[in-house]
Amino acid sequence: MRFVLIPVIVAVAIGLRVLLWQRRRKRQPVAETSEHEGAPPQPLRTPRGFAVGANLGSVGLVARREVLERVRGRIFRFGTLIILLVVGAAIVIPKIHTSHSTPPQQVGVVGAPNQELTQVIKYSGKQVKIPVEVVSEPTQQAAEEALRSGKLDAAVVAGDTILVYQPVSSDSKSDTATLLEVLAPELGVLHAYQQAGLSGTQIEQVAKARPVPVESLQANNNKDVNKGTSVIGVILIFLMITQYNTWILMGVMQEKASRVVEVLLAAVRPIQLLGGKVLGIGLVAMGQAALIAGFAFVVSKAVGSDLLRGTGGLLLLSDLLWLVLGYAFYSWLYAAAGSTAERQDQVQTLALPLSLPILIAYIYSITVASSGSPSLLFKVLAYLPPTAPFAMPVLVGLDQVTWWQFLISVVLAIAGTVVMAWFAAGIYRRAVLKSGQRVSLRDLRGGPRRPRPTSTPTVDPA
Amino acid sequence: MNRVGGLLELEGLRRTFGSLVALDDLTFTVPSGRVVGFLGPNGAGKTTTMRAIFGLIDLDAGVVRWNGTPVGPAQWQRFGYMPEERGLYPGMLVGEQVEYLGRLHGMSPNDAASATRAWLERLEIADRATSKVEALSHGNQQRVQLAAALIHEPELLVLDEPLSGLDPTGIDAIGHVLVDQARAGCCVLFSSHQLDLVEDLCEQVTIIDHGRLVVSGTVDDLASSGARRLVVRIEGERTADWARGLKGVSVSEVAAGEVRLVLDDAVDSDVVLRAAMAAGRVTEFTFARRRLSEVFRGAVG
Numbered sequence: 001m002r003f004v005l006i007p008v009i010v011a012v013a014i015g016l017r018v019l020l021w022q023r024r025r026k027r028q029p030v031a032e033t034s035e036h037e038g039a040p041p042q043p044l045r046t047p048r049g050f051a052v053g054a055n056l057g058s059v060g061l062v063a064r065r066e067v068l069e070r071v072r073g074r075i076f077r078f079g080t081l082i083i084l085l086v087v088g089a090a091i092v093i094p095k096i097h098t099s100h101s102t103p104p105q106q107v108g109v110v111g112a113p114n115q116e117l118t119q120v121i122k123y124s125g126k127q128v129k130i131p132v133e134v135v136s137e138p139t140q141q142a143a144e145e146a147l148r149s150g151k152l153d154a155a156v157v158a159g160d161t162i163l164v165y166q167p168v169s170s171d172s173k174s175d176t177a178t179l180l181e182v183l184a185p186e187l188g189v190l191h192a193y194q195q196a197g198l199s200g201t202q203i204e205q206v207a208k209a210r211p212v213p214v215e216s217l218q219a220n221n222n223k224d225v226n227k228g229t230s231v232i233g234v235i236l237i238f239l240m241i242t243q244y245n246t247w248i249l250m251g252v253m254q255e256k257a258s259r260v261v262e263v264l265l266a267a268v269r270p271i272q273l274l275g276g277k278v279l280g281i282g283l284v285a286m287g288q289a290a291l292i293a294g295f296a297f298v299v300s301k302a303v304g305s306d307l308l309r310g311t312g313g314l315l316l317l318s319d320l321l322w323l324v325l326g327y328a329f330y331s332w333l334y335a336a337a338g339s340t341a342e343r344q345d346q347v348q349t350l351a352l353p354l355s356l357p358i359l360i361a362y363i364y365s366i367t368v369a370s371s372g373s374p375s376l377l378f379k380v381l382a383y384l385p386p387t388a389p390f391a392m393p394v395l396v397g398l399d400q401v402t403w404w405q406f407l408i409s410v411v412l413a414i415a416g417t418v419v420m421a422w423f424a425a426g427i428y429r430r431a432v433l434k435s436g437q438r439v440s441l442r443d444l445r446g447g448p449r450r451p452r453p454t455s456t457p458t459v460d461p462a
Numbered sequence: 463m464n465r466v467g468g469l470l471e472l473e474g475l476r477r478t479f480g481s482l483v484a485l486d487d488l489t490f491t492v493p494s495g496r497v498v499g500f501l502g503p504n505g506a507g508k509t510t511t512m513r514a515i516f517g518l519i520d521l522d523a524g525v526v527r528w529n530g531t532p533v534g535p536a537q538w539q540r541f542g543y544m545p546e547e548r549g550l551y552p553g554m555l556v557g558e559q560v561e562y563l564g565r566l567h568g569m570s571p572n573d574a575a576s577a578t579r580a581w582l583e584r585l586e587i588a589d590r591a592t593s594k595v596e597a598l599s600h601g602n603q604q605r606v607q608l609a610a611a612l613i614h615e616p617e618l619l620v621l622d623e624p625l626s627g628l629d630p631t632g633i634d635a636i637g638h639v640l641v642d643q644a645r646a647g648c649c650v651l652f653s654s655h656q657l658d659l660v661e662d663l664c665e666q667v668t669i670i671d672h673g674r675l676v677v678s679g680t681v682d683d684l685a686s687s688g689a690r691r692l693v694v695r696i697e698g699e700r701t702a703d704w705a706r707g708l709k710g711v712s713v714s715e716v717a718a719g720e721v722r723l724v725l726d727d728a729v730d731s732d733v734v735l736r737a738a739m740a741a742g743r744v745t746e747f748t749f750a751r752r753r754l755s756e757v758f759r760g761a762v763g
Contacts, residue, residue: 061565069554259549263610266516266543267566269535433518 062276
């Protein structure tokens with residue numbers, strides 16, 4: 001599973017490179033001041049290379065505004081706190097539940113205590129990790145009375161019958177049911193041994209029989225443990241992709257509704273405005289996801305949870321990478337959709353069809369992650385950019401991919417995102433300035449070019 | 463030091479929306495150093511033209527040039543724009559918003575901050591710098607919008623209806639800023655339906671109709687051109703019926719007791735004076751220049 005590290009390291013390296021480049025650019029001295037009589041100070045500008053330098057700068061500025069706006073919001077802060085609490089609880093509570101010393105099961109034995117019987121009862125308890133106390137009951141009536149009053153959980157009568165107060169269903173997970181599931185066949189076996197006339201020593205010897213170990217040629221990959229982790233991962237990817245893309249949808253719609261977009265587009269190009277928004281909200285998303293993942297990691301380590309045992313850490317990194325890729329792919333789609341709406345109700349109409357592929361991929365992935373056996377279709381979906389963010393992490397969790405398959409899927413996702421960005425930018429710049437009217441599909445036709453000034457003479461149709 | 467002047471040229475702009483021709487071979491220039499009024503009836507194509515200057519719409523044909531170079535991102539960064547549909551982030555603080563737009567136009571953080579302070583001060587809204595935009599009155603929002611268009615000291619300022627919905631104080635404040643900008647070497651183009659204000663503020667006007675240029679020239683030239691005008695005021699007379707029968711004389715406007723007449727070349731003004739005196743006590747009898755509203759009506763008539 002080390003292959004997961006490769007793309008993550010590459011992504012981090014690229015991120016750091018861009019960050020350093022940006023910082024260096026900021027430190028560069030600005031041009032000399034020019035003065036202006038009786039008016040506010042002139043901006044410091046370098047006329048040459050201005051547009052080139054401003055391109056990445058504008059994206060950065062738009063992104064910065066988005067980050068500040070989101071992070072300042074109370075909803076975001078409280079939301080993050082609540083998610084952290086839920087994640088913490090999800091890790092800690094099962095641990096408390098399993099490590100908590102449950103009261104021992106009281107098993108009554110009618111008649112004089114029988115050593116073999118007591119041993120079998122205690123052995124059964126050990127097998128299912130449930131403490132058991134054997135209580136001697138003088139008569140069956142006394143045992144029944146103790147069952148009714150709750151003093152006993154079960155009673156063995158004459159070595160061949162188990163009495164309980166309420167019927168025990170086969171799918172019950174209670175301690176009594178779990179114990180009886182083992183105790184009943186064991187008692188049957190003991191009874192059979194006694195019937196066959198085996199001596200106490202012989203019975204003990206037979207009772208100590210253990211299943212022979214099954215050894216595999218490949219090392220154990222903790223698949224059961226990762227199954228849980230990948231289910232949690234897919235749920236988080238789903239929640240975060242939906243959440244942050246809804247922000248994009250709303251953000252674009254609000255910019256259109258407030259008409260601020262026309263002022264902005266007079267200064268920056270549509271792709272810069274859109275790119276900055278996607279980047280800004282993406283940074284907030286990743287920051288929040290990294291915080292949650294880091295918190296989950298620390299809490300898991302602290303309480304000794306099984307969630308991140310073995311390759312769980314790598315799976316977590318893979319989940320984070322696919323969260324980034326999934327967000328990047330869908331963000332453009334949501335942005336394009338947002339640019340065609342300028343009212344809340346229009347956004348709601350758009351949100352459902354947009355979320356359908358996400359929802360389907362999510363449900364399918366959860367099903368496969370739980371069952372542990374991916375179909376061919378699922379493996380194909382792991383390479384398609386819209387479904388890969390859900391399907392691929394599951395395959396990673398189930399250890400069903402090699403590093404190069406993973407890499408191919410990542411490359412396809414990035415390529416898909418580039419195509420989607422191109423497509424979305426075209427729709428965006430056509431739709432976002434069409435206020436107060438329905439944006440029809442006809443309006444959205446054509447490539448995302450900005451009008452190129454032409455020097456061709458005007459054609460007068462008259 | 464004043465800004466280096468520039469020349470905005472629009473050449474052969476054409477844009478259709480389905481069967482509607484919004485711009486039809488529209489050609490005109492806007493020199494710097496003057497406030498140029500951009501007039502036309504509703505639906506004439508003013509907003510489409512302004513959007514075309516900023517590349518906000520695709521043109522079917524034509525080119526917009528700034529100092530001889532077709533406009534592109536580098537030029538747009540040095541232009542200032544106040545669209546007809548005012549647009550600001552409602553929940554963002556006034557100061558932050560203006561500063562942000564300055565930075566999008568390429569200003570450094572320090573310059574954007576100091577220019578924001580200076581412009582809010584100049585437009586008398588400095589005390590609202592830390593208010594949210596949505597908390598401001600319409601007039602003050604308009605001032606913020608203007609500050610946002612001016613923060614980076616643009617070489618070209620394009621304003622779509624900057625004076626609509628403002629009280630007289632607001633109109634004065636914004637009007638002064640526009641004139642000052644033009645004096646400082648900026649190229650100022652603004653549209654308005656308030657022709658009296660345009661007449662006061664502008665040295666030059668460009669009138670379009672149905673996406674075509676109809677009239678362009680200095681206000682002085684346009685006002686002094688055409689037939690002679692007479693302004694006559696008669697005590698207690700508000701209908702101008704006395705003048706309607708006069709040969710070669712047409713009534714151009716009747717407002718607040720003042721009658722504006724257009725005289726053919728052959729008409730003797732004494733004949734008009736006599737007719738006026740017959741109608742009552744004449745309190746005013748003056749030759750006048752054409753008003754901009756008259757130029758406008760004559761052009762798009």
